[in-house]
Amino acid sequence: DGGITQSPKYLFRKEGQNVTLSCEQNLNHDAMYWYRQDPGQGLRLIYYSQIVNDFQKGDIAEGYSVSREKKESFPLTVTSAQKNPTAFYLCASSIVGGSRETQYFGPGTRLLVL
Amino acid sequence: GESVGLHLPTLSVQEGDNSIINCAYSNSASDYFIWYKQESGKGPQFIIDIRSNMDKRQGQRVTVLLNKTVKHLSLQIAATQPGDSAVYFCAESNKPGGKLIFGQGTELSVKP
Numbered sequence: 001d002g003g004i005t006q007s008p009k010y011l012f013r014k015e016g017q018n019v020t021l022s023c024e025q026n027l028n029h030d031a032m033y034w035y036r037q038d039p040g041q042g043l044r045l046i047y048y049s050q051i052v053n054d055f056q057k058g059d060i061a062e063g064y065s066v067s068r069e070k071k072e073s074f075p076l077t078v079t080s081a082q083k084n085p086t087a088f089y090l091c092a093s094s095i096v097g098g099s100r101e102t103q104y105f106g107p108g109t110r111l112l113v114l
Numbered sequence: 115g116e117s118v119g120l121h122l123p124t125l126s127v128q129e130g131d132n133s134i135i136n137c138a139y140s141n142s143a144s145d146y147f148i149w150y151k152q153e154s155g156k157g158p159q160f161i162i163d164i165r166s167n168m169d170k171r172q173g174q175r176v177t178v179l180l181n182k183t184v185k186h187l188s189l190q191i192a193a194t195q196p197g198d199s200a201v202y203f204c205a206e207s208n209k210p211g212g213k214l215i216f217g218q219g220t221e222l223s224v225k226p
Contacts, residue, residue, distance in 0.1 A: 006157075042203060042216035043158070058213070090157050102148060103214060105157035 003027065004106035006091050011111045013078065013085060021076045021109045023091030030096040032074035033103060036060060037088040046089075049074055050096055078111060086113050126223045133191040135220045137204035140185065144206040148214070149178060149189045153200045161189070161202075191222075199224045 004025045013019045023032065031050045035043040045058030049068040063082025068074055074093075078085045088110050092103040127133045139147075145166045150158035164171045164178045164187075171178050177190040187204050201221045205214040 004157075040218075042218050043205075043214075044216075045213060048213070092157075101212075102160055102163055104160060105150075108155070108157045110155075 004091060004093055004104060006089075006106040006109050008109060009107070011109055012114050013111060014114050016080045018077055018079050019111070021078070021089055021091075021111070023074045023076065023106060024072055025074075025091075025093045025106075026072060027093055027104065028071075029093035029104075030071070031094045031101070031103075032068070033092040033094075034058075034064070034066065034074070034076045035090040035092065037090060037108075043090060046076065085111055087111060123218065124221045124223065126225060127194050129194060129196060129224055129226050131194055133189075133194045133198070133222060133224075135189045135191075135202050135204075135222065137187040137189075137217055138185060139187065139204075139206050141206065141208065141215075142182075142185065143208045145209050146207050146212070147178070147180060147187050148205045149176075149187075150203045150205065151198075151200045152203060152219070158203060194222075194224050196224045196226060198222060 007022045033048040034046040037043050044060050046064050047058050047066040049055035052068055052071050055066050055068050065077045088108050090108045091106040094101045094103045148163040149161040151161050152158040162173045162176050162178050164180050175192045179188045201219040203216050203219045205216045207214050
């Protein structure tokens with residue numbers, strides 16, 4: 001089955017700790033994205049990458065970091081600098097070029113602070 | 115600034131009725147629009163999309179209408195079923211694959 005996987009489903013962070021959320025896709029998509037969703041709100045873009053070894057900040061990048069060493073993988077690190085990390089984190093991917101570059105989403109990771 | 119918003123945060127319909135979910139956008143340069151369905155605790159699921167050179171697009175039980183004059187987008191669901199209960203988001207960008215701007219979402223509740 002082709003798709004996007006995120007792990008873990010739930011993640012607990014202690015104060016001052018960095019945690020890393022995994023996102024993998026086997027859709028052969030060039031672009032990958034990380035969004036944050038707070039209760040009752042829409043999605044806000046954290047980081048995105050359109051090609052391996054390159055990524056750009058989204059609207060709320062502070063306190064987060066990413067890497068894109070492989071086309072299939074786009075891990076997100078929530079650093080201790082992110083003071084309000086509790087949220088639902090969604091990874092998405094899309095093709096680049098063409099007439100319909102719809103973003104497809106993974107199942108999400110819920111991050112909770114202990 | 116650019117924004118995408120929804121007129122109604124909640125919508126309750128009877129099973130079998132048609133549902134209409136509305137969305138307003140403010141960026142006249144937006145070229146591409148998508149509707150997503152998000153069930154509780156899950157990632158958004160693509161429903162249907164439309165380019166700005168179209169007024170209407172139909173899928174299975176769903177229709178998206180785009181009125182560029184008033185910058186309004188709507189999602190129509192025919193014969194709404196309990197499985198349609200979810201939060202529906204519209205999203206827009208100025209090109210396919212560009213940054214998506216999401217609205218707040220509308221929660222659709224289907225009564226049996």
